Amino acid sequence: MADVMQERAGVQVLMCDPDGPKVATEQDALDLIGASFLGAEVVAVPASRLDASFFSLGTRFAGEIMQKFVNYRLRLAVVGDISEHLRESSALRALVRESNSGGHVWFVPDLEALDERLRAVA
Template sequence: MPDVIRERAGVPVLVCDPAGPPLVTEQDALDLIGAAFAGAEVVAVPASRLGDDFFALGTRFAGEVMQKFVNYRIRLVVVGDISRHLAASSALRALVYESNRADQVWFVPDLDALDARLRAGS
């Protein structure tokens, strides 16, 4: 399945294919943002498409990607099991906790959790 824009809980979401290309550069993030400009407010990226550099906060890659989405006012949602990464990093646990308290970047276990979050309004 290619990356497609689908309405989820009344919100247009670019749902990214788990088998799609990995997001490993800032340009990859910008490409997803560009695809979202076709009408999506949210980009749902499977955690499987994010490399270890994203979850290793010392690389600063996650911050760079997240900032791109904030700058373009497109919500980023990382979808999937990241428990392995969370177990290895208290800093990542803190980032996920704080992100999920806000409205711009979320980490959710699956698309059903994304739907529930969207229905709740934040």
Template sequence: MADEIVELAGVPVLVCTADGPKIAGEQDALDVIGQTFAGAEIVAIPVARLDERFFALRSGLAGGIMQKFVNYRLRLVVVGDITGHTAGSTALRDLVVESNRGRQVWFVDDLDTLAARLS
């Protein structure tokens, strides 16, 4: 199954598959961003696609990847359960809360939650 652009609540979203290549660096993020030129405004990336270092904020990976999306004026949505990661990191928990208050980066449980949020 390949990544595909679908419409959720009238917004074109590039929905990445869980079994695609790991996003383990900024170049990997740029490769995904390149797929949005077909018309997506949001990129929904499943937790399984993100390298574990994304959730260890000290690594800087999350910041680097999120900045790439900001630079290209695309919204990033991390889709899936991250409670295992947030349970051990106050900083990550705070990042999720603050991100979900804004419009640029969101953390949601599933695509239905994303669609509801976009409505």
């Protein structure tokens, strides 16, 4: 399955294929942003597609990727179980908590939780 555009809770979402290529560089993130120009307001990326460096905040990769989405006025939703990463890093737990209280980047456990977030902002 390729990345596909879907309407979810009245919002256009680029749903990234869980089996797609890893997001391991800024260019990979920019490629997703480019694909979203077909009308998406949100890009939903499975947590499994994010390179491990995304969850290691010392690399600054997460901040760089998140800032790219903010700059292009797109919401980023990281979808999936990241509990293993959260157990290992209090800084990541703080980032997730802060991100989830805002409107640009969300960490959600599944698509139902994404739909709830989308309904709340629609």
